[in-house]
């Protein structure tokens with residue numbers, strides 16, 4: 001017979017950490033943009049990346065998800081803009097895009113970001129990634145960008161193997177955290193892929209940051225419901241830029 005009373009249960013639930021929100025600033029050709037399905041050429045521009053980042057910070061964000069899209073696509077980079085944005089932030093920054101070797105990793109970490117998110121490198125340079133996980137620990141996250149259960153790299157243009165095989169390998173190497181993006185949902189305002197997130201959380205003990213598809217406060221509440229399963233945070237992009245809700249409303253919804 002259980003000795004856990006409903007009162008105690010509500011206490012346990014209340015003790016779960018709140019879902020972290022990471023408003024996104026993706027930079028292409030010097031501008032803050034949003035893409036649809038991550039496809040080059042689908043950009044909607046939202047002006048200065050620095051202004052966007054400062055807006056999210058002053059709205060109460062604790063994290064910024066910052067992406068150099070040109071570096072991810074191999075069409076150049078926005079290093080100066082990225083450095084400028086990170087330097088202006090008092091909040092934590094997760095930085096990604098084009099971090100694939102010692103030089104790009106050193107430049108990314110030197111910005112002062114809290115952690116970096118590796119995509120292509122985790123698929124194409126497994127030995128290097130194992131080494132940087134061992135060296136930098138919690139400052140390294142891996143982005144698992146998937147269509148179905150197939151990972152995609154190089155600006156999401158190339159297949160990079162099976163999600164669960166890669167996850168098992170990275171887990172065994174001590175990867176601290178995963179940023180899971182459903183490419184079919186990204187930039188579409190169709191709602192996150194909760195089933196994918198649940199399955200990934202069941203396959204790893206490490207925290208998962210959800211990315212792709214958030215369209216409403218109810219989506220954020222649904223993601224909050226997965227905190228107990230391992231979802232630590234949610235990246236929010238298009239919905240904020242399109243005005244579906246404000247960041248203040250989003251933060252209040254996940255604090256409920």
Ligand SMILES: O=C(O)c1ccccc1N[C@@H]1O[C@H](COP(=O)(O)O)[C@@H](O)[C@H]1O
Pocket residue numbers: 026035037038039067069071072073096097098099100117118119120121143145153154155156181186
């Ligand atoms: O965020 C996007 O919309 C995006 C679209 C297309 C490609 C990458 C994108 N973002 C992030 O970039 C890194 C991957 O970069 P790399 O492969 O390490 O160079 C990853 O965090 C993606 O989620």
